Amino acid sequence: MGGLQKKKYERGSATNYITRNKARKKLQLSLPDFRRLCILKGIYPHEPKHKKKVNKGSTAARTFYLLKDIRFLLHEPIVRKFRDYKVFVRKLKKAYGKTEYSDVERLRENKPSYKLDHIIKERYPTFIDALRDIDDSLCMCFLFSTFARTGKCHVQTIQLCRRLTVEWMNFVITSRALRKVFISIKGIYYQAEVMGQLITWLVPYQFSHDHPTDVDYRVMATFTELYTTLLGFINFRLYHSLNLLYPPKVSLSLTKLSALSSSLARVVSTAEEEEAELDQFPDEGEDIEKLEAREKEQKQLEAQKKLFDGLKFFLNREVPRESLAFVIRCFGGEVSWDKSVCIGSTYEVTDETITHHIVDRPNVDKQYINRYYIQPQWVYDCVNAKIVLPVEDYFLGVTLPPHLSPFVEEKDGDYVPPEKLKIMALQRGEKPAHGQEDEEEEEDEEEGEDEEEEDDNEEEEDDEEEADEKSLKKMEEQRSKVKVTPGKMKVENPARLEEEEKAEEKRLAIMMMKKKEKYLYDKIMFGKKRKVREANKLAAKRKAHDDAEKSKKKKKTRK
């Protein structure tokens, strides 16, 4: 045997990974700088398959990066900027120590700075890539734009975030891209469809933040740095795709709200481009049904975009103005508020053409006859239902119907809350073909939610009763005949027998499964069963709740 003995850990997976500390040393960066670099470049650790091998026999917990990633970081021009910055800080300290304030000033002016453009381009080579990854940046920018100047981050950052978010919202309004809104206990979720990408972001409620102490704001600031750059470029591109001027002529000194009330200047003052109609290319592979479905969807979308067209809203002072103004304007409605509350109002309360007055208090002193006084949830529910819902459930002082998440898509077998079913029925009722159903449902609507449920129950009961009656009749028939023929019983049996047989067959077949497959099968079935159990639990809870409500009502009526 010739040759040297091969050493351990010099081949294979051990050479593909590098620990964090080694990577740091290789890049000659401090840990915060390394962290910043990783955040900016989007480098994340990797979990090796065989940790012990990579860790050279040790089982200590270590973070591993791919060696390729670290090599890739070596050529990053920003790394040099980091080092420059370190030098700058050192010089500044020295100048301060010597009390050479002119030097300090000079150094300050020459503070090294870096740009992230190339990193954005590198991380998101195409525009769609960038759009796909914009969720987090929007959430972060919206969060930072609500920060007060408390020293948690630079004021410039806050202002930039505010500017970018306003620009984004303006874009969404202009392109009417908003699809879904959801008021959660965390904040308000919005979902927009931009260039075929669904983009969801969360905006916190307008309260001052209780800044936690266990949060590292430096990390957040680094992310925000990246995200603002990304969002800026995306905004630029999006504005240009709509032939709009960027940056828009929105006076940023004003609040968000006023910015939202004015429409944007277009570069080319052309008339509204007609929406390019979907040309019909009947592909051989595609069914006509599919095509029709797509067309229908398209129509629905168009209808949704013009949901609030021609409606005039007035916001009372206690409702969240930013959110409502944004949503209403996204769907073509006009909106205004009290002049004394905030600038940017376009018409007064006394305007006779106002159709909806949004109020979030039990009652209003002076009411105008020719407008609806509704609670804010109506707007959001309308958006999610894609139709203008009847306003009766949303009047002042009325207990609101539950607000459902538009993001949940129930598959068969899942639990569907009755409110969702109702809305779905309403949506179907829009079709002219089912005019009768529509009317019926509307009637039901007027009667109220509970009663409708009662109806449902009654229907079920009716069914049961019918079945009972049938069986009773049968029984009577049987009684009338003296002989009880067992043959009839057998008539019912075959189906059941067959079922039983099938079930047994299945059971036997399951017995013959291989061990591996059996394991998988059991797991899948366990998951399915759990789902069913949860759905049943929810249904039972709902039923108990409804029963309790009913009994309460009855008691009241008796009294």
Add this chain to the structure above:
Amino acid sequence: MEESSSRNMRREEAKKVRQKTVKKRSTEEEEEEQDEIFNFNKKPAEEEEEEEDEDLSDSEDSVFSGLEDSGSDSEDEEEEGSNDKEDGDDEGLKTGPEESEQIEEEKGGVTHKKQEDEYERDSSDEEDIRNTVGNIPMEWYRDFPHIGYDLDGKKIYKPIRNKDELDEFLDKMENPDYWRTVHDKQTGSDIVLSDEQVELVNRLQRGQFGDVNFNEYQPQVEFFSGDLMVHPVSNRPADKRSFIPSLIEKEKVSKLVHAIKMGWIKPRRQDDDSRGRYYDLWTNEDSSILAKHRMHLPAPKIPLPGHHESYNPPPEYLFTDEERALWEQQDLSDRKFPFVPQRFSSLRQVPAFPRFIHERFERCLDLYLCPRQRKMRVNVNPEDLIPKLPKPKDLQPFPTTQSLVYRGHSGLVRSISVSPSGQWLASGSDDGSVRFWEVRSSRCMKTVQVGGAVRSVAWNPNPSVCLLAVALDSVVLILSPSLADRQVVSSSERLLSGQQEEEPAEGVGPVTWSEGEGEELNQGIRLKIQHPKAVHQVAWHAKGDYLASVMPDHSSHLQVFIHQVSRRRSQNPFRKNKGLVQCVSFHPVRPYFFVATQRSVRIYNLVKQEMTKKLQANSKWISSMAVHPGGDHVVCGSYDCRLSWFDLDLSTKPYKMLRHHKKAVRGVAYHRLYPLFASASDDGSVIVCHGTVYNDLLQNPLIVPVKVLRGHVITHDLGVLDVTFHPTQPWIFSSGSDATIRLFT
């Protein structure tokens, strides 16, 4: 009220004092003569008293000096003090005594202080020159009759103060000028102030200038104005250095130039706002960069919120009390939601989410700290996983329903066996009896009490004889139940009688043969084969002449005996102990012998006297074994719930392991005609399987479970103990621990 009044009083007095001083200064010369007169008339004794009084007043003055709101001279206050003293008693008893007490208390300390401070009062602008002693404390002259010296150097004598308090009071009451009378301490005389002097005092008190004609608000003349003057302030000619370039500056500049040249300092950078300036970054999109990052995984998006998160969720999504308690108990990572669903009746009541920043921060951490991995999620339809098997319907006939139950035993039925004709069923039970049943009528035709728990029964497979082997304790009995036609009975008798001739020759050995006698003979027990140890199982050879018995024992090689009934001969085929023998079986056609030990099945060739195969059962403890009537397949049941199916042509490993049973498998059986085999288990079920072997070697044998038969009741954790097929019909018998035997057809 009293306090304030006294205060006012004091103020008034202070005023008076000041007036006095002023007056004193202005009218000093007028009063000079009077003073002299007083001085001469004074008596020394009285003087002393006066001096003491003055001392007291002095000290009092120093005590109250801090309290007085006027910043008057101390000299004047001395006067005031004396006045005070003089007035004090007249005015009333209210204030007097208290003050004097205070004075008494503080006297010692204050006098010390005074001695230290005595020069401080010396002021140079003293104008009183009638008394030349200067501005000294007058108490230095306390012990002298004179008070100082005049300009001529003559003594000024103290005035004769014969004014007592009554005089003072009268004076106060009667004299209209009393308020403007001032006592001059240096001369010791009283001075009445003039109107001008009083006016002056008043002015000074008001903070005005003493001179009436003085204008405080004269127009200001600006010295340094913004106006340029024609003439310079100084007429000095400029220095030479102001014409010559500075060397130091030159040095500094050259240093800076050098530093700039060397790049040490950079020129001031123009502020570029390019950071906030955006442009179309994606003008020329190319996917070439993308290729570099093929390893890159985009971060997963945050899951979208469900109904739970709504501010106004449907009531079923809210937590009940139990759920909430559970949620609070759970660890953070175990919780299904990181928040409690809440309901608010209107939007304005929704508070800020306290963990908002936390959640965003956690997302940030996830983005840059979490390793990402692409997980392949198997999206399988569970129905696809179920193997496609032929329908059991197509594999009929097989037993499906329980049709008969044979009751009669009182103990658990360990073993059953069917006669080769299929008419009779023999069963051995722990109650010490062997029963013979007619299969079709479930009647017990015969009961043989053998006096011991029966471990195993086996019907002779030869249809021409009617014999039953029964194993109990250490004896194997051969029974002739005489339940067949005469011909068969006689042939079996012949078989048994033929043995007798040989018997004596086989006297020695571990096994003894003996004939049934008396009562036993009546019951049908024809032969007794006494073994050295307890016999667990008996098995016949297909021809019906040979009988194998098993005595499991770890330590000896005497575990299996093969008996030849016709010659009453026994032999132990094995010389070595190869493990605990569980059961044995003869090959139905060929001269092979199967021995199942704990883990494996050995197959011996009886002709060649050697082992041909060893089957690994892959189970812990084999409980039972059955050989296919064709002899190609073996089924082994084991106590660890498994059933292994061997194909002897293929491999020594089981072709199929079946884990159908939940508990230990107790018995297995093959059908003689149909491709069926069955296994009985402690879980109370008998599973019938269809096992087809195709002649075509390429097609795999097909094993399909076709029926799960239940009926036996589990007693003492034991279910079905033995199972056997009917020799001709697709029927199956099973015996259980519930003392019954059941027939499934």
